Each structure stands twice: as structure tokens, then as C-alpha cells.
Amino acid sequence: MVDGTRRPGRPRSEAARLAILKATHDELLERGYGGLTMEGIAARAGVGKQTIYRWWRSKADVALDSLLNVASEGIPIPDEGGLEADLSAFLSRTFGMQESEGPVLKGLLAQSLLDPEFAEAFRDHFLAGRRAALRTVLNQAVARGEIPADADLGLLHDVVYGVLWYRLLFRTAPLDDEAARGIASLIAGSVRNRE
Structure with missing residues (x-):
């Protein structure tokens, strides 16, 4: 349960x-x-x-x-020594699971729209768990000084998972290693430009 x-x-x-x-x-x-x-x-x-x-x-x-x-x-938490490499490895593994798990995720998302009690469980257990895993990757980068301590990590989560859900649901572009590298580069570049 x-x-x-x-x-x-x-x-x-x-x-x-x-x-x-x-x-x-x-x-x-x-x-x-x-x-x-x-x-x-x-x-x-x-x-x-x-x-x-x-x-x-x-x-x-x-x-x-x-x-x-x-x-x-x-999906283990990588520690490749740098934000861009860590994010790329994490997202490659995450996106790699979408081929087999994508239809399951879509079904559970649809169920969450129909059943508020299930929506709460889906958000609190699955979505929060995946966000916590990404938070660990981002916190490693904060500890290394690659992300400023005052950065909005919630917004970075939304960028990453927003792309995942949008591409998963609407099939606008693939979720593959190239997408993982592109998002990792985008995030790493955006936090570097803040400094």
C-alpha cells in the first residue's frame, strides 16, 4: 500500500x-x-x-x-565529478527507461487525473522520489561550487522534468542520450552565466 x-x-x-x-x-x-x-x-x-x-x-x-x-x-545517482557530466549520466539513465516505462507512466498520470487520492500518492511517492534523486545531483554541484547556493533548484527540477513529461506525453522529440546531453549543457550553462 x-x-x-x-x-x-x-x-x-x-x-x-x-x-x-x-x-x-x-x-x-x-x-x-x-x-x-x-x-x-x-x-x-x-x-x-x-x-x-x-x-x-x-x-x-x-x-x-x-x-x-x-x-x-x-537509476543510480552518478558522481562523475562535474554538474554537466552528472546530469548527462542521470538523464541518460532516466530517459533510457522511458521506452519500457513510458506507457506505464502515461497510464499512471491519466489515473491521477481521474482519482485525486491516487494523484496525491503518485505525486508524493513517485514524483517526489524522482525529484529527490535529481536534487541529490544538483546538491553535489552546489557543494562543488558549480551552482550558486542561492540558485532556484526547484526551477531547475521543473526544467528537467518539464522536458521529460512534455516529450513523453506529446512525442515532440525523442528522449535519448542527445536530449540528456543537451539538457545537461543547458542547465550547466545557465548556472555558469549567473556567476
Whole structure:
């Protein structure tokens, strides 16, 4: 369950939880968010549907936890020694996941527009987590003196993730290594020009 509270019943089996998250991710990749069902997750994970509902209230919640699990494992925080290199490495890994995870993100974003409770969970857990990862990259640059201490890091987050969401949703241009390098260069150049 996304908010961390436990529902009544038997304690969660870690093996069952991991099987459910993997099954959910596999189902998402195979069928997309629109084709995801609790029945399909349960069958693939080898658990009863009630087991899933005991821990997650909806398919959106279990899909979100599945995505969180993938994001936490798949995008390490780089330390290449400089802002532009760090950002380029971070964004290349982030953008590289969009080919497989992009349809999932779109489905969860659509769900968040329909379900205010889920929107809060999506914002507070997934979006905040990705912003925190980027904040670590930017804070490394602040500590090295590459970004002024009074810089608006929130605006830099918005520039990075604004490009990601715009390109992901509207397919105006690719999310690839060239885009990662371009954004990294743009951000590094903008903070250098402030000095």
C-alpha cells in the first residue's frame, strides 16, 4: 500500500510482495496499463487476488509500487565529478527507461487525473522520489561550487522534468542520450552565466 499503513490481516510475506511487484511490472510491459488487471497480476504472481487487495486498494496503487521498485533499482545517482557530466549520466539513465516505462507512466498520470487520492500518492511517492534523486545531483554541484547556493533548484527540477513529461506525453522529440546531453549543457550553462 502506497501510504505505508498496514491493513488488518496476516503480515505481508516479502516473497509474495516481490512476486506481485514483478508480476505487475511484467504485466504492464506486456499489456500496458489499460490491460492490467488484478486477476492477471494474481495469476502471474501465483497468489490469490485477495492477497493483492489486502495490501493495495487498486491496480493503480500496485502499479505505482511496481514502478517505484524499478525506479529505485534502475537509476543510480552518478558522481562523475562535474554538474554537466552528472546530469548527462542521470538523464541518460532516466530517459533510457522511458521506452519500457513510458506507457506505464502515461497510464499512471491519466489515473491521477481521474482519482485525486491516487494523484496525491503518485505525486508524493513517485514524483517526489524522482525529484529527490535529481536534487541529490544538483546538491553535489552546489557543494562543488558549480551552482550558486542561492540558485532556484526547484526551477531547475521543473526544467528537467518539464522536458521529460512534455516529450513523453506529446512525442515532440525523442528522449535519448542527445536530449540528456543537451539538457545537461543547458542547465550547466545557465548556472555558469549567473556567476
